[in-house]
Amino acid sequence: MFVNHTSAIAGAELVLLDVVRRWQGATAFLFEDGPLDQAMRRTGLAVVRSRFGRGLSAVKRDASLWRAAPLAGRLAGVAVEIARTARRHDVVYANSQKAFVLAALAGAVARRPLVWHLHDIIDDSHFGSAQRRLQVTLANRFAARVVVPSAPAAAAFTAAGGRTDLVEIVPNGVAVARDPRPPAAIRAALGLPHGPLVGVFSRLAPWKGQHVLLDALAALPGVGAIVVGDALFGEQDYAAALHTQAAALGLAERVRFLGHRADVPLLMQAVDVMVHPSVAPEPFGRTLVEAMLAGTPVIATDAGAAAEILDHGAAGTLVPPADDAALAAAIARTLAAPDGLAAQRARAAARAHTLYGVEAMQEAVAAVIARVAAGASR
Numbered sequence: 500m501f502v503n504h505t506s507a508i509a510g511a512e513l514v515l516l517d518v519v520r521r522w523q524g525a526t527a528f529l530f531e532d533g534p535l536d537q538a539m540r541r542t543g544l545a546v547v548r549s550r551f552g553r554g555l556s557a558v559k560r561d562a563s564l565w566r567a568a569p570l571a572g573r574l575a576g577v578a579v580e581i582a583r584t585a586r587r588h589d590v591v592y593a594n595s596q597k598a599f600v601l602a603a604l605a606g607a608v609a610r611r612p613l614v615w616h617l618h619d620i621i622d623d624s625h626f627g628s629a630q631r632r633l634q635v636t637l638a639n640r641f642a643a644r645v646v647v648p649s650a651p652a653a654a655a656f657t658a659a660g661g662r663t664d665l666v667e668i669v670p671n672g673v674a675v676a677r678d679p680r681p682p683a684a685i686r687a688a689l690g691l692p693h694g695p696l697v698g699v700f701s702r703l704a705p706w707k708g709q710h711v712l713l714d715a716l717a718a719l720p721g722v723g724a725i726v727v728g729d730a731l732f733g734e735q736d737y738a739a740a741l742h743t744q745a746a747a748l749g750l751a752e753r754v755r756f757l758g759h760r761a762d763v764p765l766l767m768q769a770v771d772v773m774v775h776p777s778v779a780p781e782p783f784g785r786t787l788v789e790a791m792l793a794g795t796p797v798i799a800t801d802a803g804a805a806a807e808i809l810d811h812g813a814a815g816t817l818v819p820p821a822d823d824a825a826l827a828a829a830i831a832r833t834l835a836a837p838d839g840l841a842a843q844r845a846r847a848a849a850r851a852h853t854l855y856g857v858e859a860m861q862e863a864v865a866a867v868i869a870r871v872a873a874g875a876s877r
């Protein structure tokens with residue numbers, strides 16, 4: 500039984516959708532209605548939707564626990580539903596932090612082995628101290644395994660007090676189709692402008708750092724950008740602030756906000772450089788691998804898994820986080836590179852194919868589930 504709190508589809512949910520493809524006939528327990536609910540049904544899972552979970556995904560991850568206190572009745576209601584549904588299953592698999600916390604409480608009653616697929620960096624840039632303590636305490640007591648997508652995510656879990664012996668690193672698998680047309684033809688088909696073009700492809704959220712790219716663009720006359728993605732988890736104020744910032748910097752003509760798109764891989768093939776400007780450590784970063792597969796040069800901030808994915812700078816360029824001058828310089832260098840960084844791009848594509856395949860991820864997760872179901876701790 501796979502448990503997820505949100506029914507919006509961000510990276511963690513795209514990973515889950517690939518994982519469950521191996522588990523036809525399994526159950527998805529979701530807190531709320533939404534695109535993930537539909538996608539799960541299409542994938543062949545039975546969906547159980549909570550009666551009490553709607554809106555719980557909007558509770559901020561850095562909120563202090565007392566702020567969640569008024570919701571205690573509903574949270575308990577969801578935990579009871581999870582416990583009841585768990586009794587019909589062999590293993591409970593929590594795919595998000597909120598899902599894990601409630602599944603852990605439910606597991607205490609239902610006594611089913613619990614796997615936590617932890618898609619977050621548990622540190623003080625992402626979570627309040629009470630939440631960090633709660634997560635590792637519950638993990639150490641109730642999780643049979645904690646699956647993380649990268650070494651930095653594993654390190655943060657153990658630094659927060661999580662048991663090292665629980666952790667299993669399973670890199671995310673990413674598959675995208677490549678369009679055979681040259682970038683210029685794709686650009687024309689998509690109605691994108693001529694001239695040097697940068698792309699950023701993340702949901703809009705302060706820690707994803709789109710504002711740093713806008714500041715960098717102010718120092719790069721003649722360079723255009725597409726900002727792809729939308730605010731998925733209540734960050735509408737940040738989305739509005741980005742528009743204001745672009746106007747204030749005189750970038751309105753050069754920056755296009757495209758909102759959430761279903762054709763990210765194609766858009767990536769159309770730009771000259773993909774920028775990943777997160778200002779807090781990234782647990783993984785699917786878009787990094789997508790850009791590597793697209794054959795597009797990548798510039799990413801050196802925080803979290805980016806260094807691991809980009810082979811410490813050999814498969815992309817690393818810049819310090821929240822440093823718009825360094826980002827502007829890296830963009831200028833990339834745009835000026837005479838061969839378009841051909842060797843680096845080839846290395847990146849090969850690395851993405853070798854290390855971040857979907858099948859390898861599905862197999863690794865299936866092996867964890869099988870071991871846990873068989874009662875083995877490793």
Ligand code: UDP
Nearest residue numbers: 509510511727728758759760763784785786
């Ligand atoms: N994505 C998308 N449309 C958008 C923006 C993003 O389909 O407009 C996809 C993107 O291609 C990637 C995922 O959403 O596969 C985001 O995953 P990532 O791990 O990069 O970040 P997250 O949002 O999960 O923190």
Ligand code: GLC
Nearest residue numbers: 510511618781782783784785
């Ligand atoms: C989370 C992380 C992202 C990661 C995704 C899938 O949403 O923010 O870095 O790629 O989960 O693991």
